[in-house]
Amino acid sequence: MNKLITTCLLAFGLTNMIAAQEKSVEIRVIQTSDVHGCFFPYDFINQKSMSGSLARVSSYVKSLRKEYGDNLLLLDNGDILQGQPTCYYCNFIKPEMPNVAASVINHMGYDAQTIGNHDIETGHAVYDKWIKEVKCPMLGANIIDTTTGYPYLKPYVIFEREGVRIAVLGLTTPAIPNWLNVRLWAGLRFEDMVKSANYWTKHIIENEHPDVIIGLFHSGRDGGITTDSYDENASLRIANEVSGFDLILYGHDHKSNKENVKNNDGSNVLCLNPSSNANFVCDATIKVTLNNGKVTGKSITGEIHDIRQQPIDKEFIEIFKNDIDSVNYFVTRKIGTFKNSIYTRDSYFGSSAFCDLIHNLQLKITGADISFNAPLSFDECIKAGDVHVSDMFNLYKYENQIYVVKMTGKEIHNYLEMSYGLWTNTMQSPDDHIMLLEHNGNGADGYGFKNLAFNFDSAAGIDYEVDVTKPYEKKVRITGMTNGEPFDENKWYKVAMNSYRGNGGGELLTKGAGIPHDSLPERIIYESELDQRYYLMKEIEKAGIMAPEPNNNWHFVPKSFTEKAIIKDKKLLFGIN
Template sequence: MKRIGFFYGLLFCLVLSVAAQEKVVKLKIVETSDVHGNYYPYNFITRHEWKGSLARIYSFVQKEREQYKENLILLDNGDILQGQPTAYYYNYIDTVSPHLCSEMMNYMKYDAGNMGNHDVETGRAVFDRWIATCDFPVLGANIIDTSTGKPHLAPYKVLERDGVKIVVLGMITPAIPAWLSENLWKGLRFDDMEETARKWMKIIHEKENPDVVIGLFHAGQEAFKMSGKYNENASLNVAKNVPGFDIVLMGHDHARECKKVMNVAGDSVLIIDPASNGIVLSNIDVTLKLKDGKVQSKDIKGELTETETYGISEDFMKYFAPQYEAVQKFVSKKIGTFTESISTRPAFFGPSAFIDLIHTLQLDITGADISFAAPLSFDAEIKKGDVFVSDMFNLYKYENMLYVMTLSGKEIKDFLEMSYYMWTNRMKSPEDHLLWFKEKPREGAEDRASFWNFSFNFDSASGIIYTVDVTKPQGEKITITSMADGSPFRMDKIYKVALNSYRGNGGGELLTKGSGIPQEKLKDRIIFSTDKDLRFYLMNYIEKKGKMDPKALNQWKFVPEKWTVPAARRDYEYLFRSVQ
């Protein structure tokens, strides 16, 4: 009996020893991306309730933390500082109070953030102030301080949970110089994502010996060369070509994605993208089996979770009620009156009061000869009657500066040739589409889903009279007959052109690929720039005028009209049938 007792005692100790050596750790990874100022479940532009928002995301996080506690890791992937008036107000209007974005992210207990291109667009005074007040690191391994050659921000964050070491490496799309004026990011440069990932993956493995590596990349997955040198949307390339990542969290392209890919080492990598506005979030479960403190296996599952079903956090709304009221007061200020309602819908099919109002304001503000502008919102409307600050975010979506650049007549024509090439289908029969549509839109890409190219690159011109022949190839579409005042338009003459800073810095490549101006020469063409964003000047202009009578200027048209007029009616119905 003593022997049997000894045997069972020994067996019991052995079981305890094995149990002590083996362990299962469950982690919950939550990613938000491209929130674009949607902090509250209310759209301050349209004055309606909103199904996205940090308030809804926090409701989900609160529920999940009941189970996962500290093992829930909350990450943001950039473009959180721009979009809704909530962000604008604390970026530029109230710069004394703590920034609402950092206050909310601290309240939600984010573990790390990442820089997005629209965060950089706010300017260093804004994004440096925001970063300084965040209780967590905002990452940027490929954002380099040119004076030191070192990252301006922390390249990665180490998190330890239940004996598991997790490393989060943050990077931004490097194409910032092709979109944004250098004064917004002075003293910085943006390195290639794949080269940067290779460098830091080696350092991370040698220095940190991680169990899980997460890429937090503000870039989409359909890579292409921007302006011939910036590898835009390289997240999928990094996931496949740089071994070591378990998860790559994407953003920037506003397109939902959740799938596994195999990297060059034969390992599986989860890539996931929650699109935009906090409507969905990336919801990832990681289960690790450890033995003697070492990971034996990893099981990673991801899904995109709708935030609407989790409701709104009452705690969140109560805590941030004063800031809500401050923003509501800001957007409710009347600035003028419109005699007619205007919408971006007609802007895809010809001259429109909406775009021509922007043209008129740009020309009046700058005194330029010609204006370029595009429909920045897919389906925006400002109703006739009283116009408020909130309407200005419909009129002009982004915080671009207003530039005046010098362009020759030929460069203006070539610019428009590329714009309308990206915009229109080349019609071969009266039954063809007028606009260039995708055959199969990507889910969750919102207004970007229908067109083959981004509609914020569909620039028209004002100040000249011209036609666009949609039966002709690029290079032969545009016929400019005269200036708007009837004087001759000359290909060899230098004109002053008003346009936004995104376009003036090379955004959309209309000036580089279209007009043929080298990227590095664009800044030499800029002869004037506003010191504040274009929306600020539009607001001031309308407030000064008081009453606006927006009309289509009818300075251009699609031809042949016997084809394009019926095609426009068909395409209008096709494009807007789901948003009627």
């Protein structure tokens, strides 16, 4: 009997010892991306409540921290410094104050953050100050300091939770020099993401011995600008080609997505993108089984979580009340009066009061011969009546400068051919769509543009027609200068445009006009000191009362095709006739 009891006790003790050696650790990971200044549940541009915002994310994270404590990692993926007037106010109107983009990150207890192209677009003075104010690690392994040859930011960070080592590697899109003036990123270079990910994952595995590797990438799924040197959107390629990642959290392209990718080495990689404006978050759960300190099991699941019905964190709002009040005071200042309403949606179907107001102000400010401009918002309106600072963010969405670029008439023609090729269908009959559309878009009937509308440039200063029955590169016929002079394809012209376009953004100057990218700097003959919105606002203030009307310098032909198609597509996209 004694032997039996002893044997049972030994077996019981051994079982307990084995159980004590094995444990399961669960880690929750929440990621935001492309917040674009949506910190508070209020749209300062349109003076109305906002469905998403970090105020709602905050309440969601607080509820999870009650369960997970330190086992919750909160990450952000960049493009936080531009979008709402809150950002503009902190970046440029009151730069001496702590940047709210840093204050909210610190208050919410973010664990790490990457930097995006719209953060770089604010310029060194703004983003270097913001980086210093953010208390969590700022990551960017492929952003290289040209003086030292080392990353300008931390390449990665290691977290240890209950014996589980988690590495987070940060990367950003290397296409930034194609969009931004070199002075905004002076002293930096941006390496190919795949090359950088290969190097740093090997370094991390060899030197840090992590149990989990997370990619935090400000780069879309795929597509975008592709050159011999890099891909703009490389997240999917890294998931397929670079060994080591368990979870890739990405952004930049504003497209909500969840997919499981099988890496070339046979491993599974969960990829999540939460879209933009803090309407959704990526929500992943990492479960790791440890036996005697070694990983014996690992699973990763996740989803895109809708944050829009989440309650607002009232404490968050109270803490930032002074910031909210200051921004609201700034944006509600009256700057002029419009006699009539103007709509972005009109810009897609012909010469419009909305786009032409910007065209005409650009021509007036710069003295250029021709102006290029695109609608920067899908469907916005500035109503007749008093115009306020807030309306300027609908009139002009981004903090671009104004450029004047030297172009030949032939280059101008080719530029417009590419623009309208992105924008319009080649109609075979009057029953076809006039716009290049795809389903599952953001239009009223589930339709949206196939391509990005902020690349749909029209022109002022020239008269032309667009034949929608003609194929790509044969649609545009320029009939002359608007001032009555002939248009000459062999002549040089001064062309006003925004700095995004002037630096190669959208590839209309490079692929369209055929100007080599490295030749663009020598073509720029004027660049404004301040942002475009500032100059537009000053011109409206100077005028006092304006009645914006279309220039009617261009239109779609033939009428027998376009009239019916415009009505149909306008209804599909905007629910109106």
